Amino acid sequence: AELTFKDYPFLKELGIEEENEGVYDGEWFGSGEYFTTVNPANNKPIARIRGGTAADYERCIKSMQATTVEWQATPMPKRGELVRAIGQEVQKFIEPLGKLVSLEMGKILVEGRGEVQEFVDICDMAQGMSRTIGGQVLPSERPEHFMLENWNPLGLIGVITAFNFPMAVCGWNAALSLICGNAQIWKGATTTSLCSIAITKIVDRVLKKMNVPPAIFSLICGPGRSIGELLIQDKRLALVSFTGSTNIGTRVSTSVHSRFGRTILELGGNNALIIMDDADIDMAVRSALFAAVGTCGQRCTTCRRLIVHEKVYDEVVDRLTRAYKTIKIGSPLEEGVLCGPLHTQSAVKEYTEGLKRIQSEGGKIIAGGNFLGTNGGNFVEPTIVTIEHDKPIVKEELFVPILYIIKCSSIENAILYNNEVPQGLSSSLFTRNVGNAFKWIGPSGSDCGIVNVNVPTNGAEVGGAFGGEKETGGGRESGGDSWKQYMRRVTSTINYGKSLPLAQGINFS
Ligand code: UN1
Numbered sequence: 001a002e003l004t005f006k007d008y009p010f011l012k013e014l015g016i017e018e019e020n021e022g023v024y025d026g027e028w029f030g031s032g033e034y035f036t037t038v039n040p041a042n043n044k045p046i047a048r049i050r051g052g053t054a055a056d057y058e059r060c061i062k063s064m065q066a067t068t069v070e071w072q073a074t075p076m077p078k079r080g081e082l083v084r085a086i087g088q089e090v091q092k093f094i095e096p097l098g099k100l101v102s103l104e105m106g107k108i109l110v111e112g113r114g115e116v117q118e119f120v121d122i123c124d125m126a127q128g129m130s131r132t133i134g135g136q137v138l139p140s141e142r143p144e145h146f147m148l149e150n151w152n153p154l155g156l157i158g159v160i161t162a163f164n165f166p167m168a169v170c171g172w173n174a175a176l177s178l179i180c181g182n183a184q185i186w187k188g189a190t191t192t193s194l195c196s197i198a199i200t201k202i203v204d205r206v207l208k209k210m211n212v213p214p215a216i217f218s219l220i221c222g223p224g225r226s227i228g229e230l231l232i233q234d235k236r237l238a239l240v241s242f243t244g245s246t247n248i249g250t251r252v253s254t255s256v257h258s259r260f261g262r263t264i265l266e267l268g269g270n271n272a273l274i275i276m277d278d279a280d281i282d283m284a285v286r287s288a289l290f291a292a293v294g295t296c297g298q299r300c301t302t303c304r305r306l307i308v309h310e311k312v313y314d315e316v317v318d319r320l321t322r323a324y325k326t327i328k329i330g331s332p333l334e335e336g337v338l339c340g341p342l343h344t345q346s347a348v349k350e351y352t353e354g355l356k357r358i359q360s361e362g363g364k365i366i367a368g369g370n371f372l373g374t375n376g377g378n379f380v381e382p383t384i385v386t387i388e389h390d391k392p393i394v395k396e397e398l399f400v401p402i403l404y405i406i407k408c409s410s411i412e413n414a415i416l417y418n419n420e421v422p423q424g425l426s427s428s429l430f431t432r433n434v435g436n437a438f439k440w441i442g443p444s445g446s447d448c449g450i451v452n453v454n455v456p457t458n459g460a461e462v463g464g465a466f467g468g469e470k471e472t473g474g475g476r477e478s479g480g481d482s483w484k485q486y487m488r489r490v491t492s493t494i495n496y497g498k499s500l501p502l503a504q505g506i507n508f509s
Pocket residue numbers: 118164165169243298299300301457458459460461
């Protein structure tokens with residue numbers, strides 16, 4: 001099929017060509033098979049990419065190893081300057097990058113821009129942290145002794161990201177890992193390879209300008225599982241950060257942990273938003289709409305379950321179904337569109353087959369429910385379904401815009417429903433009751449990693465640690481103390497005196 005490359009002038013601005021090399025270690029190369037990525041709004045190919053082979057991967061690792069001495073010796077605040085410069089350069093291209101995210105991934109342009117903004121934000125944050133983070137000095141029980149913690153770089157790390165945030169999640173990892181002194185190899189989702197290449201082209205310019213060894217930001221694109229497998233099995237990678245499905249995450253976890261590597265796992269979510277009878281209904285309904293329909297239901301933080309108190313149930317259902325009828329579905333690059341296409345045709349299948357299963361389990365579609373397929377694209381109607389809280393399908397993550405509405409009768413009841421799924425990423429409670437709000441965030445409240453009050457389940461800021469429990473994998477990226485995962489901790493006891501007191505009072509003479 002003919003490439004649609006020429007229809008999108010902003011691609012040129014990003015250095016994307018009709019044909020692109022998909023491997024980078026300071027230079028662009030690639031000797032694997034060619035593949036194309038497609039625009040999910042019409043399923044037409046955009047541009048060609050040459051993927052990497054096992055030998056190409058090996059070359060990247062060798063190049064990364066060669067950076068270690070110089071990069072680890074660079075002071076952390078200097079590494080922070082590089083990260084700041086990367087953020088500033090990315091910011092200059094926020095418009096074309098946002099458009100590329102919309103084109104290749106399918107999210108609407110405001111969300112595409114937002115994703116690039118998130119990349120910039122984490123660079124800002126990491127740069128600031130590069131002047132403040134470090135270990136603690138501890139009181140030693142021995143006289144004239146110091147005990148302290150020092151944090152050293154891990155070395156080489158692998159970053160595997162998903163299609164739904166093809167730039168920001170790389171940024172979360174890269175910004176922190178780079179200030180921590182590591183070299184990384186990034187494998188983005190194959191279907192968003194142009195996003196990976198565009199970001200890496202920008203970073204490449206900054207690396208060269210700042211005169212740092214460029215292989216610290218290596219990239220390998222390629223279809224199939226083989227590159228990912230190499231990466232997770234590679235003992236030279238001290239850490240693998242993986243964002244994706246729980247299914248593949250299990251494989252990553254088993255493989256990396258069996259070689260005693262570290263993981264950061266950001267897996268499935270099944271996020272609930274609870275609306276209590278004392279909630280600001282207007283705010284809650286708007287939040288549910290953004291949380292359930294944003295990114296066409298393909299954020300890991302997407303609201304999939306709306307748990308509504310029986311006293312406001314009818315009102316919420318009525319308002320929300322009315323709002324769903326006004327959602328403009330269409331090209332994500334078009335102004336005013338709220339819902340773009342699903343990312344792939346297999347996601348469309350997940351949607352249509354999911355709805356069949358939902359109905360076979362007693363669920364009823366009360367809004368949406370149709371595959372549209374306009375212009376040959378993966379367009380579906382965002383859908384609302386009423387269903388019992390404990391049906392098997394409700395416990396699974398369907399990565400499509402299907403929202404379950406579930407009735408509850410009390411806060412206890414709502415928390416129970418919130419926690420009864422195997423995933424534990426994000427959750428929100430809408431209430432004006434301060435007692436319930438604190439109960440919600442406490443030990444007998446939500447069991448998720450993200451526990452919001454009067455805020456949607458999605459759209460987290462970079463300053464807070466991002467991740468969740470149970471099948472979500474337990475990892476934390478972005479803010480908080482996530483940086484620690486990218487470093488190895490050293491505990492040092494230092495004797496500056498002239499005697500040798502032993503701990504625990506041991507006398508060994
Ligand atoms: C993801 O869906 O993988 O909180 C990440 C959010 C975004 C990140 C989502 N800041 O929705």
